[in-house]
Amino acid sequence: MKVLITGxxxxxxxxxxxxxxxxxxxxxxxxxxxxxxKNTNNYNGFYWNPQExxxxxxxxxxxxxxxxxxxxSISKRWTKAYxxxxxxxxxxxxxxxxxxxxxxxxxxxxxxxxxxxxxYPDSYSNIYEEQSTQIDTTFLGHVVVKWEESADQFKxxxxxxxxxxxxxxxxxxxxxxLEMIKPIKMYVGSGFGSGKQIQSWIHLQDIAxxxxxxxxxxxxxxxxxxxxxxxxxxxxxxxxxxxLKRPLFLPNIPQWFMKLILGEMHILLFNNKKILPKRATQxxxxxxxxxxxxxxxxxxx
Numbered sequence: 001m002k003v004l005i006t007g008x009x010x011x012x013x014x015x016x017x018x019x020x021x022x023x024x025x026x027x028x029x030x031x032x033x034x035x036x037x038k039n040t041n042n043y044n045g046f047y048w049n050p051q052e053x054x055x056x057x058x059x060x061x062x063x064x065x066x067x068x069x070x071x072x073s074i075s076k077r078w079t080k081a082y083x084x085x086x087x088x089x090x091x092x093x094x095x096x097x098x099x100x101x102x103x104x105x106x107x108x109x110x111x112x113x114x115x116x117x118x119x120y121p122d123s124y125s126n127i128y129e130e131q132s133t134q135i136d137t138t139f140l141g142h143v144v145v146k147w148e149e150s151a152d153q154f155k156x157x158x159x160x161x162x163x164x165x166x167x168x169x170x171x172x173x174x175x176x177x178l179e180m181i182k183p184i185k186m187y188v189g190s191g192f193g194s195g196k197q198i199q200s201w202i203h204l205q206d207i208a209x210x211x212x213x214x215x216x217x218x219x220x221x222x223x224x225x226x227x228x229x230x231x232x233x234x235x236x237x238x239x240x241x242x243x244l245k246r247p248l249f250l251p252n253i254p255q256w257f258m259k260l261i262l263g264e265m266h267i268l269l270f271n272n273k274k275i276l277p278k279r280a281t282q283x284x285x286x287x288x289x290x291x292x293x294x295x296x297x298x299x300x301x
Contacts, residue, residue: 002026002062003215004108006048006093007069009036011174012114012166015208016067017043023212028059030070050093057104065110065215068094068151074140075176077263083139087146094150101157108159112214113151115163117200117226119144122272124196129278130165130222138267160220164210167226167275171204172299177240181300184241190250192258195234197272200226203289203298213285223279229291230274239292243300 003020007013008029020027026042037045046059050070060066072089076082094113101108118140120128128134135141144165154161170177183189202210207225214223231239234252241248258269277285289295 004028004063004066068113090147091150111154112162115165116144128275164225167200191234191237191252192269198274200230200275203295224277
């Protein structure tokens with residue numbers, strides 16, 4: 001099998017690429033940096049620039065599936081210009097791939113796109129599964145709606161589409177969990193706000209395995225890419241401190257203070273969404289790290 005990956009050098013993309021190559025699959029990847037183009041027997045890079053509608057047509061030669069992970073990080077201050085980049089980095093890149101497939105003979109049989117759990121509204125009472133139709137009206141909810149619309153257009157080419165609504169990815173290689181570990185390790189850790197807000201998360205290995213599982217099983221539609229056991233911010237903070245053998249004696253950081261520091265982006269720390277991976281469970285996907293204890297045991301050495 002040959003797979004084309006966008007965002008292949010990111011946290012998820014790198015893990016997934018390693019997994020595919022280990023099982024002797026071929027990986028093509030797109031990059032905006034000519035310096036990052038490498039070519040081996042089963043790993044080949046191609047240049048693209050979605051802002052300028054440029055792409056190397058050879059990237060889809062012999063490709064069976066496309067995994068679209070490219071998109072600007074949400075973990076930067078949301079200026080007006082950066083908000084536009086958050087949307088365009090996802091939509092323009094998908095549009096460019098769509099145009100390429102539309103005009104170029106190809107054998108692509110599956111389009112798999114990253115998506116986000118930000119599409120679900122904040123709630124202390126709702127439990128969100130894939131059939132949930134409520135849409136968050138905040139900026140991030142808008143981003144995910146546009147993101148998924150750009151993926152759905154591939155259905156017009158009779159290509160099955162899968163959208164993985166991904167929770168916070170926990171890994172020892174980077175991401176949100178490491179940022180939470182740092183202050184706790186330095187004895188200045190604390191929760192955020194009331195600490196009651198529910199966080200839906202997934203271990204890096206599980207999200208990479210889930211993408212691979214989706215390709216192998218030709219699974220279509222929406223899939224909540226989250227662990228089956230979500231956790232509150234306070235419970236997570238306590239669990240990390242327990243693994244690090246560090247005390248927690250500081251009061252929780254109030255929301256107004258984080259808004260002062262981070263601006264609108266502060267909502268990432270206070271989102272409250274209980275999300276369940278119903279489809280993944282129905283498809284018999286096996287999570288390696290279904291609980292936070294198992295994930296922390298693997299990540300915190």
